[in-house]
Structure formats: structure tokens, C-alpha cells
Amino acid sequence: MAAIKVAEQEHPVPAFGWAARDQSGVLSPFDFSRRATGEKDVKFKVLYCGICHSDLHMIKNEWGIATYPLVPGHEIVGQVTEVGSQVTKFSPGDRVGVGCIAASCRSCDSCINDLENHCPKAIPIYSGHSSDGTVTYGGYSDVMVCDEHFVVRIPDALPLQSAAPLLCAGITVYSALRYYGLDRPGMNLAVVGLGGLGHVAVKFARAMGAQVTVISTSPAKKDDAIQNLGADSFLISRDQEEMKAAMGRFDGIVDTVSADHPLVPLIGLLKTNGKLVLVGAPTKPLELPAFPLLKGRKMVGGSGIGGMKETQEMLDFAGKHGIAAEVEVIPVEYVNKAMERLEKADVKYRFVIDVGNTLLKNA
Numbered sequence: 001m002a003a004i005k006v007a008e009q010e011h012p013v014p015a016f017g018w019a020a021r022d023q024s025g026v027l028s029p030f031d032f033s034r035r036a037t038g039e040k041d042v043k044f045k046v047l048y049c050g051i052c053h054s055d056l057h058m059i060k061n062e063w064g065i066a067t068y069p070l071v072p073g074h075e076i077v078g079q080v081t082e083v084g085s086q087v088t089k090f091s092p093g094d095r096v097g098v099g100c101i102a103a104s105c106r107s108c109d110s111c112i113n114d115l116e117n118h119c120p121k122a123i124p125i126y127s128g129h130s131s132d133g134t135v136t137y138g139g140y141s142d143v144m145v146c147d148e149h150f151v152v153r154i155p156d157a158l159p160l161q162s163a164a165p166l167l168c169a170g171i172t173v174y175s176a177l178r179y180y181g182l183d184r185p186g187m188n189l190a191v192v193g194l195g196g197l198g199h200v201a202v203k204f205a206r207a208m209g210a211q212v213t214v215i216s217t218s219p220a221k222k223d224d225a226i227q228n229l230g231a232d233s234f235l236i237s238r239d240q241e242e243m244k245a246a247m248g249r250f251d252g253i254v255d256t257v258s259a260d261h262p263l264v265p266l267i268g269l270l271k272t273n274g275k276l277v278l279v280g281a282p283t284k285p286l287e288l289p290a291f292p293l294l295k296g297r298k299m300v301g302g303s304g305i306g307g308m309k310e311t312q313e314m315l316d317f318a319g320k321h322g323i324a325a326e327v328e329v330i331p332v333e334y335v336n337k338a339m340e341r342l343e344k345a346d347v348k349y350r351f352v353i354d355v356g357n358t359l360l361k362n363a
């Protein structure tokens, strides 16, 4: 029987990160290892990693799919240090990023159509299993080794720390807007939940030419949404009078809420043929009665991240339009506190870990 190797010995390249060990979700230093740079691999030094609410769902095993120890992080940016002999797109020194996907089959219908995110065999960047059976570990760590197909280039116009959240938050809302045809100038759109996803949704929708309303539970975010993020208006979802006055107003709504919340009031805000697109991933099933959809031929759909081609297209669009996340950069030692604050929607609007300067093994 083959001896079970500990994470530190599985591969030849020493790696260091922060991991959750159980459902408490508390993160602490963790030694593991990365594979040697293969022919098609890009190795890079991680400089920044965003904290997505999905990381919080995962470290606490709220979706029931966590494997511990779990090194989170799928909004990863850094600088290339080594490339394999068959790599064509990248060279040492390049500014690159990796998102939620470590690998996919490359041959199914989804993969052939540039939708690796929907490949049934896609391997998540953390808490998944690589083809050699080892567990994948994410970007709250010092080094990444990835197949170049799943690596994207960060445009020079974007600072790395504020580009990091585009690797998940950015592509998720960009792809939802594009696929559902909510990318046409002059549309009247709403974004529900002004967190990491929501605030970049406002920016992308504005850049595509929409009128954008934020629908929020946090009155304190109103001034910033309008003055700094460029939202045209702001509705408090718990204010029934305000919500009533907005009935039938929107062509589309992007719902980024991370927790249980009622959908019927949102459906009521749609015009005839309007679309409600769910990108938030609450743990409990949401209630969806048929009648509010029948009247007005309304649609409720979902969207999950995006394929690699579209992720690069989104980054290039962001570079051209100067779109990046509003970030609170933190040292890794702050990560557990940051998770507590994220749980309470107390961040404007994305925590990003300064991995390059603070995640140091012997500090």
C-alpha cells in the first residue's frame, strides 16, 4: 500500500499559505507543496489575493463541499517567475491572474465553446482534486503553478491589487450582463447587494451604457454608490414605499446577495420581458412562485463565473474603461477579522490580502 503523503511532501516545490482546518473557518499558517512547472505550466509569485464571499461560504463548509485543510483564494494576481517549455502566452516578469478554475477536460461541449466554467470535470482552484489525486490549494499562498490556458494577463492600466477581484467578482457580473443581453446602452438595470460583486457590476453596467440603480439593505452605502461608483439611483430594499414606486422599472436585475432574501419583490420591479439574474449563492433554497413570472413573461436565470476567453475579454474591457475594484488591502494576519467583517457586509467593497509583502513564512 502506498504511503499517504502529507501536503508538504506531495510535490517538489515548497509552498506556504493560510488554511482553514475545520468548519470553524479559522485560518492559520499552513505548509504544503506545489507541482514542478510542467511543459504548459506558468509558475508565479502571488502578490495579491481578493477575499470573495465564496471563500467565506467555503471555509465554513456552508455549501457542504469543503475539503480540509482548505487554502482559499480564487482572485489571485502576481508576477510570473518561470514558464514551461511549451508555454506560448507568458514570460517571466508578466503580470498575470488566475481565478476559480485550475483545469477542465478541454474536450466537452462546454470546453469547446469557451465555457470551461461549465465543464463537468472542471477542477476548482481550491478544495478540488487534481488529476494526480492531490488536493488543490488556492491563492492565500505564496506561489501558484497553473496550466497557461487558465492564466490571464492583467492589463498594464490596472493596479494589481484592485485588479485581483476582477478574477471572480468581475467576470461573474460581466458574463451575466453579456449573456443575458443586459449590456445594451440605455437599458435600465438594477444591482442587488452592494458588496464585492455588486460594486463592480455597477461599474461594468455603467460602462456598457446602462442606467444603474443599486438595491441595498444598507442606507449608509447610498452616497458612496452615487458619488463614487457612478450609480444613478439607490433603493432601500426594506423600504416598501420606495420599492412600490419602482415597480415595473427595470429591464434587468443582477442579484448578488449572499444570504436568504425574498425574490418576489425583485420580480415585481421588472418590466414585461425583464430578467432577474441570480449570481449570489445563498445556502438555503430561495422561494420562487410561478405567478409573478407568468404575468409579464419574466425570466429568472443564473450565471456562474465565466470561461477563460471571456475572462481575458473582461480584463481588457476593464483596462480600457479604467474599471477595477474598490479595495481594502490587508496584511494576512488580519484575514480572520476580515472574514468576520465580510459576514456583516462591513467592507467597501473588497478585502484584498497583500500576499507579496505580508505572507512570509519566517516573518
Ligand code: NAP
Pocket (backbone or CB within 6 Å): 051, 052, 053, 054, 055, 057, 168, 169, 172, 192, 193, 194, 195, 196, 197, 198, 215, 216, 217, 218, 221, 256, 257, 258, 259, 260, 261, 278, 279, 280, 281, 282, 303, 304, 305, 342, 345, 349
Ligand atoms: P459580499 O461582498 O458579502 O456582498 C454581498 C452583499 O449582499 C452585501 O454587501 C449586502 O449588500 C448584501 N446582503 C448580505 N446579506 C444580505 C441579506 N440578508 N439580505 C439582503 N442583502 C444582503 O459578497 P460577494 O463576494 O459580492 O458575493 C456575493 C454572493 O455571490 C456570495 O453568495 C458568493 O458566494 C456569490 N458568488 C457567486 C459567483 C458566481 O459565479 N455566481 C461568484 C462569486 C461569488 P447591501 O449592504 O448593499 O445590502
Ligand code: ZN
Pocket (backbone or CB within 6 Å): 052, 053, 054, 055, 074, 168, 169
Ligand atoms: Zn468568488
Ligand code: ZN
Pocket (backbone or CB within 6 Å): 104, 105, 106, 107, 108, 109, 110, 111, 112, 116, 119, 120, 121, 122
Ligand atoms: Zn470540459
